[in-house]
Amino acid sequence: MKRYSFVIRLTEDEMIQLNAKVKQTGLSREAYIRLLLQNKVPVTIPPDIFYKVHNELCRIGNNLNQLANRAHVLQMIDVPSYRDNTNRLYDICFKLIEATIPRMSDA
Template sequence: MRKRSVSFLLRLNESEHARLMREVKQTGLSREAYIRALINGYVPKPIPQPDYYAMMRQLHAIGNNLNQLAAKAHTTGHLERATFQEEADQLRRAVQQIQQAVTEPERRVKQPRANPNVHPP
């Protein structure tokens, strides 16, 4: 059974429809998911550029190398564990910040409402 049982018809002119479809395509979301995000106060971000994924693969590889070094250092006892852990934590935070900055939708800024009692000149 569907979670969303309410549907509605929305009429747009050609330019509004073209703009909506252009923005939806940039995000990679479905039209419905895009509109739901807007209703919930989020502006979806465009799909990241291909170099983002290459960069993330490289950062994950670095993290994997650090983990391998940690395992080797643990067995041989030739690396200060606290220093290494600090570096690994810093790498993990950097990866999370990059993912957040590029992929997570941002909260939409609320526009001030016009005062109905004030008339423009």
């Protein structure tokens, strides 16, 4: 439970700068400052294109997985190799998320 509060005086320029940095992260000012106190670097919100690319990559991965399953049943393709590529695609998707989106526990 958070029990303490404090007042900090900033110049207009400092307040503008703080608000701009906070806005880039999507966090509250309080959460932003808490991250700084923990020596963590607040992560900026990814651009909208990130989500479009991520969703498209996931769709491609799902399609690859469905094709791999069908190819296995028909015995027409090297399934282990195909599955490895599918797993690599999913790994890239998750790394993309981890690299650009702050974790809720950090806020």
